[in-house]
Amino acid sequence: MARVKRGNVARKRRNKILRLARGYQGSNGRLFRTANQRVMKALCNAYRDRRRRKRDFRRLWIARVNAAARLNGISYSRLIGGLKKSNVLLNRKMLAQLAVVDPQTFNSVVSTVKN
Numbered sequence: 001m002a003r004v005k006r007g008n009v010a011r012k013r014r015n016k017i018l019r020l021a022r023g024y025q026g027s028n029g030r031l032f033r034t035a036n037q038r039v040m041k042a043l044c045n046a047y048r049d050r051r052r053r054k055r056d057f058r059r060l061w062i063a064r065v066n067a068a069a070r071l072n073g074i075s076y077s078r079l080i081g082g083l084k085k086s087n088v089l090l091n092r093k094m095l096a097q098l099a100v101v102d103p104q105t106f107n108s109v110v111s112t113v114k115n
Helices: 009-020 032-071 076-085 092-101 103-114
Strands: none
Touching (some): 009 032
């Protein structure tokens, strides 16, 4: 059986991790073992938070729409139910944007729901 020369495989593997850990403090960015732990943790957090970001933004939009709706004398749930009944196809992101940027348009949307 022929002798296997691994060449620079191990060094490339370690350098790949150390490149990912660049900018970490202390030994977390310099020593392979601790850098590997930090990188694995960071990648797990990134994976989890990509999904969490969607939830967080939806909660933010709902809070903004609720606050603007209550200024117009209607609750969030009645507003959303009324929008569905009157076939207004605005999602929560656009409603929140309207509430922040253009309150007059948001007021007109609420008035269509109230009628």
